[in-house]
Amino acid sequence: MAMTLYHGEPNGPSLTVLATLFEKGVEADLKRIDLASGERHTLPFAKDTEVALSIEGEGPVLVVDGTPMTDALYVAMYLDEIGGGPSLQPPGALGHWDVLVWARFVAERLAPAASTLGTRAYLAPRLAGRSKADVDAMIARIDSVDLADRWRAVAANDYPEEQVADSHRKLKLVTERTEKALENSDWLLGDFSITDLEVYGWLASMPLLSAAAFADTPKTKAWMERVKSRPSVQKALALATIEEATQYWAPGPEHSRWG
Numbered sequence: 001m002a003m004t005l006y007h008g009e010p011n012g013p014s015l016t017v018l019a020t021l022f023e024k025g026v027e028a029d030l031k032r033i034d035l036a037s038g039e040r041h042t043l044p045f046a047k048d049t050e051v052a053l054s055i056e057g058e059g060p061v062l063v064v065d066g067t068p069m070t071d072a073l074y075v076a077m078y079l080d081e082i083g084g085g086p087s088l089q090p091p092g093a094l095g096h097w098d099v100l101v102w103a104r105f106v107a108e109r110l111a112p113a114a115s116t117l118g119t120r121a122y123l124a125p126r127l128a129g130r131s132k133a134d135v136d137a138m139i140a141r142i143d144s145v146d147l148a149d150r151w152r153a154v155a156a157n158d159y160p161e162e163q164v165a166d167s168h169r170k171l172k173l174v175t176e177r178t179e180k181a182l183e184n185s186d187w188l189l190g191d192f193s194i195t196d197l198e199v200y201g202w203l204a205s206m207p208l209l210s211a212a213a214f215a216d217t218p219k220t221k222a223w224m225e226r227v228k229s230r231p232s233v234q235k236a237l238a239l240a241t242i243e244e245a246t247q248y249w250a251p252g253p254e255h256s257r258w259g
Contacts (some may be wrong), residue, residue: 008035013072018236024083059249113167115252205246
């Protein structure tokens with residue numbers, strides 16, 4: 001089975017998939033691409049429907065025997081099922097439900113909020129240093145109208161105050177939910193799981209960008225240190241090619257229109 005993982009710097013969804021790969025001991029050819037420069041859209045599989053319309057925005061792509069797979073949590077579930085060792089998903093129908101409930105919460109709350117604050121802090125200034133013609137040409141390669149619009153908003157540094165405020169609000173919802181989940185356990189779903197990696201990947205750089213969301217969250221902060229200290233996460237972080245991978249952001253999911 002030929003397997004190649006195209007990934008960005010170890011932050012957000014790329015961190016989730018890399019750490020899962022290492023947790024499960026799956027062998028894959030690792031190819032770093034610059035998600036923050038739109039490089040994914042230059043690759044042969046860029047116009048595949050699952051890639052072009054990925055709900056995650058600019059995330060990693062796992063190609064298995066020619067089939068590209070996107071959206072980090074679902075890629076992580078695939079790796080968990082083909083890899084060795086104990087499962088990283090809780091057993092039974094209820095356990096499966098728990099994973100998917102958190103997946104929806106990440107997709108609708110955490111990921112849009114984190115990518116909004118992350119791109120505002122780090123990607124918008126980066127794009128401002130490039131010529132408009134270069135940025136326009138990069139965006140023109142993107143098939144998804146919604147994703148292209150999100151790139152244009154970043155390039156224009158168009159972050160309405162209400163969107164920024166909503167991002168901070170959503171991050172507070174995430175830390176409150178995380179704190180509650182950790183009341184009687186070291187991990188979000190009882191045992192360590194891909195949900196811990198998924199939530200951590202998006203949340204890791206947020207304490208610097210939304211400090212108020214982490215006020216009075218001692219369990220969440222301790223949990224973040226536990227996740228970061230896992231050998232799989234450390235191995236993923238060691239792949240960084242920039243000084244601080246948590247400052248590497250590309251457009252993520254759009255904000256939901258409700259909740």
